[in-house]
Amino acid sequence: MPKRMEDDTMSFITNRRTILALWLSLAATAAFAQATSREARFSAATLAAAQASNRPIVVEVSAPWCPTCKAQAPIIKSLTEKPEFMNVIILKVDFDSQKDALKALNVTMQSTLIAYKGATETSRSIGDTTASGIEKLFKSAI
Secondary structure, three states: OOHHHHHHHHHHHHHHHHHHHHHHHHHHHHHHHHHHOOEEEOOHHHHHHHHHOOOEEEEEEEOOOOHHHHHHHHHHHHHHOOHHHOOOEEEEEEOOOOHHHHHHHOOOOOOEEEEEEOOEEEEEEEOOOOHHHHHHHHHHHO
């Protein structure tokens, strides 16, 4: 093989590897960003990534038809806007469609809130619609 052709082939291989490495890096960054944003859909992967980030986590199990969940939502939103809870990751579980998540979390009812500090569950509540109760749960994760 002529020297020039050999150089072009090596350059092509190096460029392909660089492009592949860049693509994999971007994909990993996007997955991590989704998992560590302030709010994300629950999955085992997002929970694991959030736990690895060492940020406080609150898992919110809700259903669109649930009046208790609707009462909890504005309380949760107002808490996440407070400076002491700005770092809390909210992972949302849809009670109707994420049955595998319910099983993994040992949840039997909508309106369940679960707090984690890293991989350790620190608090759990079902049906609590008091601001003080939900704030106490949030504080347990910090």
